[in-house]
Amino acid sequence: MPLIVVSGLPTSGKTTRAKQLRDYLAARIAETQPPKYRLHLVSDDSLSISRAVYDLSPDTVRLHTRSANSSEKDARAALYGAVKRLLSDRDFVILDGLNYIKGWRYQLHCEAKAMRTPNCILRVACPVDQARHINEERRRRQRQRGDTTTTTTTGQQQTGEAAPEPYEPANWDNLVFRYEEPNPMTRWDSPLFALLWDDDETQTKQTFDRLWDAMAGEGRKAVRPNQ
Numbered sequence: 086m087p088l089i090v091v092s093g094l095p096t097s098g099k100t101t102r103a104k105q106l107r108d109y110l111a112a113r114i115a116e117t118q119p120p121k122y123r124l125h126l127v128s129d130d131s132l133s134i135s136r137a138v139y140d141l142s143p144d145t146v147r148l149h150t151r152s153a154n155s156s157e158k159d160a161r162a163a164l165y166g167a168v169k170r171l172l173s174d175r176d177f178v179i180l181d182g183l184n185y186i187k188g189w190r191y192q193l194h195c196e197a198k199a200m201r202t203p204n205c206i207l208r209v210a211c212p213v214d215q216a217r218h219i220n221e222e223r224r225r226r227q228r229q230r231g232d233t234t235t236t237t238t239t240g241q242q243q244t245g246e247a248a249p250e251p252y253e254p255a256n257w258d259n260l261v262f263r264y265e266e267p268n269p270m271t272r273w274d275s276p277l278f279a280l281l282w283d284d285d286e287t288q289t290k291q292t293f294d295r296l297w298d299a300m301a302g303e304g305r306k307a308v309r310p311n312q
């Protein structure tokens with residue numbers, strides 16, 4: 086049914102929060118008897134999209150890519166296709182990813198509207214230095230593993246286990262620089278729910294309760310195609 090677009094800086098805790106939301110929604114959906122909704126979590130990881138697709142550094146852009154950001158465009162097309170296939174009046178879709186381009190969030194909003202289903206943004210907020218630290222830690226652990234794992238642009242790991250893939254530092258910095266903050270004054274970024282790094286279980290549950298109410302409860306507005 087509704088589309089929930091997670092948005093935040095790289096390594097800011099998006100996947101952690103998206104999984105918490107999935108567990109919360111699964112419990113809420115189970116309360117409706119018979120269950121009214123199905124639940125899906127779509128992410129770069131679920132579609133095996135590598136962090137490298139966001140890398141615009143000329144020396145790391147793969148030779149076969151058509152232009153600097155064509156791999157990212159392909160990744161967005163794959164994500165868009167997956168969301169479009171799943172969205173219906175019975176399906177909750179959580180899109181876990183950077184979702185940092187406002188034009189992209191607008192496109193997703195239009196898709197939800199075409200399906201006559203509500204959409205919202207879950208902004209995962211985290212201090213930049215904290216997020217950078219997590220990426221550095223992941224890089225350190227990757228080096229420690231002696232991880233020579235190379236990842237293809239579709240993210241298929243050729244060796245090694247599924248440890249979280251870090252970003253190259255220049256790629257990480259660039260994504261932070263390019264991040265377009267969601268603006269709740271625009272209709273495609275609203276309603277907007279935010280979780281802070283330090284939000285504990287109680288605060289997180291309160292935010293999820295408000296989100297549920299707006300998407301599936303009393304607070305849900307009828308979606309009209311001309312809105």
Ligand code: ADP
Pocket residue numbers: 093094095096097098099100101102219249281282283284
């Ligand atoms: P992203 O999906 O944005 O790359 P992750 O959800 O993978 O980020 O989180 C990165 C790391 O930070 C994980 O090791 C996770 O356990 C930790 N983490 C995420 N959110 C929090 C939080 N709110 N408080 C403490 N640790 C967190």
Ligand code: MG
Pocket residue numbers: 099100101
């Ligand atoms: Mg993630």
